Amino acid sequence: MTHHTPDPRLIVVADTVHTLDPARPHAQAVAVTDGTITAVGDRADVAGWRGKDTEVVDLGGATVTPGLVDGHVHPVMGLVLTAGVDLTGVRTRGELVEALRAGVGDVRGGEWVRGWGLDPNAFEGAPITHEPLVTALGPDALVHITLFDAHSALVSPRALERAGITGPREFRSGARVVVAHDDAGGRPTGHLLELEAMDLVGDLLPPEAPADRRRRFRDLLQSMAATGLVGANAMDFEGGSADLVVAVADEEAGLPIRLRFAPFVMPHHGHDHLEHVVDLQRSAGRRWSVDGAKFMIDGTIDGGTAWLAEADAHGESTAPFWPEPARYTEALRFLAAHGVPTVTHAIGDAGIRHVLASVAGLDERPRVPHRVEHIETLPDDLVAEFARLDVTASMQPTHCTHFTRADHSDNWSQRLGEVRADRAFRTRDLRDAGARLALGSDWPIAPFDPRATMADARLRRTAGRREEEPVLPGQALTALMALEGYTTHAAHAAGLGDRAGTVRAGARADLVAFGLDPLSADPDEFAQSPVHLTVVDGAVVHRS
Numbered sequence: 001m002t003h004h005t006p007d008p009r010l011i012v013v014a015d016t017v018h019t020l021d022p023a024r025p026h027a028q029a030v031a032v033t034d035g036t037i038t039a040v041g042d043r044a045d046v047a048g049w050r051g052k053d054t055e056v057v058d059l060g061g062a063t064v065t066p067g068l069v070d071g072h073v074h075p076v077m078g079l080v081l082t083a084g085v086d087l088t089g090v091r092t093r094g095e096l097v098e099a100l101r102a103g104v105g106d107v108r109g110g111e112w113v114r115g116w117g118l119d120p121n122a123f124e125g126a127p128i129t130h131e132p133l134v135t136a137l138g139p140d141a142l143v144h145i146t147l148f149d150a151h152s153a154l155v156s157p158r159a160l161e162r163a164g165i166t167g168p169r170e171f172r173s174g175a176r177v178v179v180a181h182d183d184a185g186g187r188p189t190g191h192l193l194e195l196e197a198m199d200l201v202g203d204l205l206p207p208e209a210p211a212d213r214r215r216r217f218r219d220l221l222q223s224m225a226a227t228g229l230v231g232a233n234a235m236d237f238e239g240g241s242a243d244l245v246v247a248v249a250d251e252e253a254g255l256p257i258r259l260r261f262a263p264f265v266m267p268h269h270g271h272d273h274l275e276h277v278v279d280l281q282r283s284a285g286r287r288w289s290v291d292g293a294k295f296m297i298d299g300t301i302d303g304g305t306a307w308l309a310e311a312d313a314h315g316e317s318t319a320p321f322w323p324e325p326a327r328y329t330e331a332l333r334f335l336a337a338h339g340v341p342t343v344t345h346a347i348g349d350a351g352i353r354h355v356l357a358s359v360a361g362l363d364e365r366p367r368v369p370h371r372v373e374h375i376e377t378l379p380d381d382l383v384a385e386f387a388r389l390d391v392t393a394s395m396q397p398t399h400c401t402h403f404t405r406a407d408h409s410d411n412w413s414q415r416l417g418e419v420r421a422d423r424a425f426r427t428r429d430l431r432d433a434g435a436r437l438a439l440g441s442d443w444p445i446a447p448f449d450p451r452a453t454m455a456d457a458r459l460r461r462t463a464g465r466r467e468e469e470p471v472l473p474g475q476a477l478t479a480l481m482a483l484e485g486y487t488t489h490a491a492h493a494a495g496l497g498d499r500a501g502t503v504r505a506g507a508r509a510d511l512v513a514f515g516l517d518p519l520s521a522d523p524d525e526f527a528q529s530p531v532h533l534t535v536v537d538g539a540v541v542h543r544s
């Protein structure tokens with residue numbers, strides 16, 4: 001007796017398929033039906049699999065791998081964070097003034113001038129103040145700039161006035177209105193650190209029209225698919241996120257890639273919010289789900305808001321984002337006990353230590369996946385803890401290559417000093433110690449293109465800049481480790497190791513076809529590789 005197996009909807013053929021399945025590492029053909037891989041084989045198998053309605057896509061010399069998943073993005077918050085003048089290329093105060101003057105013509109209507117992506121190194125070691133904003137646009141302009149790490153904003157004097165900010169404020173989190181040290185009156189400099197302070201002005205910015213927002217969201221996800229991404233772990237489910245995601249998911253084409261959301265839990269949230277986050281875990285739709293909760297135990301080194309065991313060179317980064325870190329631990333325990341996977345932003349050594357100790361004290365059964373994000377300066381004794389506690393390290397190699405320098409002349413390294421800067425982004429040490437390492441971009445903090453991120457992870461410098469000196473080259477990943485960070489390790493980090501991240505029968509039909517082989521091509525060249533095809537849930541979402 002024979003069962004009727006439906007004909008495959010799609011067969012993808014290429015000279016090289018890296019399956020990342022140890023049972024069959026190499027193949028040339030993959031058959032897909034209803035969102036699931038049904039067969040993996042050779043070119044010779046295709047004739048036997050093929051039915052009358054099967055689409056066969058033969059990509060010749062291309063290389064197929066499991067589809068790539070970004071470990072950490074902010075696709076909704078990023079729409080707001082990337083509004084206005086692109087300041088990502090600004091290197092000096094003079095360039096900031098020029099960029100604002102040049103960009104202001106593009107900001108149609110509205111009374112606000114907005115900008116994003118500003119690197120604090122543009123202040124060349126001088127205090128970060130709104131003085132260049134005034135120089136560029138005059139004392140009456142309403143200006144709002146989001147700094148590159150999205151953990152602080154720089155606003156003009158008129159914007160401070162509009163928000164009623166005249167001096168320091170008290171916040172429930174580690175947020176701060178920065179005031180000039182040399183001024184007896186404590187005059188605000190325009191620099192607002194962390195979300196609660198940023199919101200004082202951010203809440204005054206006019207909202208985008210819903211149709212524009214939907215279009216920008218769809219375009220963003222489509223351009224992610226065009227780089228080989230099939231999914232992303234989204235760290236925002238706040239405000240109007242749910243409405244936006246549902247609206248685009250319900251359109252005929254749906255979401256171009258999968259999104260797995262982790263709503264925020266902040267220090268000021270009460271127990272009712274934790275229960276709300278548990279309830280949200282039931283929300284899901286086509287290609288999206290809420291599956292996790294996002295915490296922050298500290299801020300950033302660059303902003304002086306990280307949690308370090310010893311203060312930085314400015315006497316800052318000494319306090320946790322949760323004024324009572326034990327309350328973080330309690331919230332983590334509550335959510336884990338309710339089966340909610342947790343994700344915690346932890347950048348400074350003391351912050352990472354507290355998160356790992358908190359996870360070590362958990363005893364939920366069954367065990368839920370826990371992750372630590374960023375891990376920027378990691379002391380030796382904590383390296384082995386990730387594997388021992390089965391906690392995923394989730395890291396963004398381009399934060400190292402774009403925002404720090406090998407000679408330690410950058411703001412991040414200067415604040416930390418030699419010893420702690422030499423513990424920067426220890427991707428290789430973590431892998432060698434057996435840790436699971438998910439890679440990602442933290443878009444819009446850094447570009448989302450996984451080809452460049454994988455290349456930077458291998459080079460420890462910016463792809464395409466061969467003249468740049470690598471930052472701690474001993475921390476470079478192999479080509480396979482970099483690919484695993486976006487595939488097998490990403491899947492295991494989400495508790496999906498049995499059905500995603502590899503090319504094998506029964507797994508999710510999420511595939512990508514590159515012009516160059518990510519395992520054998522030169523990394524600088526791979527960063528520019530064509531992406532011929534992206535398949536999500538069995539559907540072709542990108543083709544070139």
Ligand SMILES: [Zn+2]
Nearest residue numbers: 072074235442
């Ligand atoms: Zn982030």
